[in-house]
Amino acid sequence: MLIRLARHSGFCFGVKRAINSAMKAAADGDNIVTLGPIIHNPQMVERLAEHGIGYVDGIEQLGKGDTAIIRSHGVTRETLRELEQKNVKIIDATCPHVSGTQQFTRQLKEEGYTVLILGNREHPEVIALQSYADGEAIIVASADEFIPKNYARLGIISQTTQPLGKLQELVTKAVPCCGRLLMMNTICNATSIRQESTLTLAQDSDIMIVVGGHNSSNTKMLALISSRCVQTYHIEMASELKPQWFEGRERIGITAGASTPDWIIVDVYNKINEYTGDRDCKTNNVADIPGYQEE
Numbered sequence: 001m002l003i004r005l006a007r008h009s010g011f012c013f014g015v016k017r018a019i020n021s022a023m024k025a026a027a028d029g030d031n032i033v034t035l036g037p038i039i040h041n042p043q044m045v046e047r048l049a050e051h052g053i054g055y056v057d058g059i060e061q062l063g064k065g066d067t068a069i070i071r072s073h074g075v076t077r078e079t080l081r082e083l084e085q086k087n088v089k090i091i092d093a094t095c096p097h098v099s100g101t102q103q104f105t106r107q108l109k110e111e112g113y114t115v116l117i118l119g120n121r122e123h124p125e126v127i128a129l130q131s132y133a134d135g136e137a138i139i140v141a142s143a144d145e146f147i148p149k150n151y152a153r154l155g156i157i158s159q160t161t162q163p164l165g166k167l168q169e170l171v172t173k174a175v176p177c178c179g180r181l182l183m184m185n186t187i188c189n190a191t192s193i194r195q196e197s198t199l200t201l202a203q204d205s206d207i208m209i210v211v212g213g214h215n216s217s218n219t220k221m222l223a224l225i226s227s228r229c230v231q232t233y234h235i236e237m238a239s240e241l242k243p244q245w246f247e248g249r250e251r252i253g254i255t256a257g258a259s260t261p262d263w264i265i266v267d268v269y270n271k272i273n274e275y276t277g278d279r280d281c282k283t284n285n286v287a288d289i290p291g292y293q294e295e
């Protein structure tokens, strides 16, 4: 029997960086709050609360002396301005990849391009990006939503977590209707390599366990990719695992979204190990499990 972890799973660079910034500031004695939950993982949000790191839903809830952490997917320009006026300490943990996309959006706007964003219009990253185009961007969830007409200058960007194929389809559809087209591949490969390694593992497994917040879109995407190949269960915690899922399975795969902390992956791996009788396990990392710690 094999229990294997997808080669790339769990926290991405940007999420790790934001959490480390929050932890460090809390350890320095600051009163830390994030604007909205720092990641889409309720267990991690709870653990941060134990370290005194809470969150607020709006700037008006910030108190004097608070330190506000900007999450990895950034905030709107207006929010940033309001924060600066509020006179609170700000730690900007916007992922550098996301801030690069924001700067490029601004450049497009200033150079007179119509900005076209591929992404989920309700996602905070996309809402923030739109503000860098002064709220005038066209947002589409796929090429199908793009209505071709003549654009003298069109600039295309993408939410960092979109699949590359969708961006390619959009560019293909946009090319014939542009005088000048400027496009930057703003997709972050942390997402695509997690998707690729999930697919690779799912194709060689009898069952896949996808670990991550039920409200995490990148984890849901991993579950979707995996379920096209093999029986797949999306769980948040080891306690959701059921021993009967593993009966008669020889090759068990585990993958985790970019907002899933290592300690949950370790719990899941060890629980499966317990249910299946601890035979011929193989890791593929998270620091070679059993009681892995470091955060």
Ligand code: SF4
Pocket (backbone or CB within 6 Å): 012, 013, 014, 015, 072, 073, 095, 096, 097, 098, 160, 161, 188, 189, 190, 191, 258
């Ligand atoms: S998925 Fe990529 S862009 Fe988003 S926070 Fe992680 S590293 Fe940054």
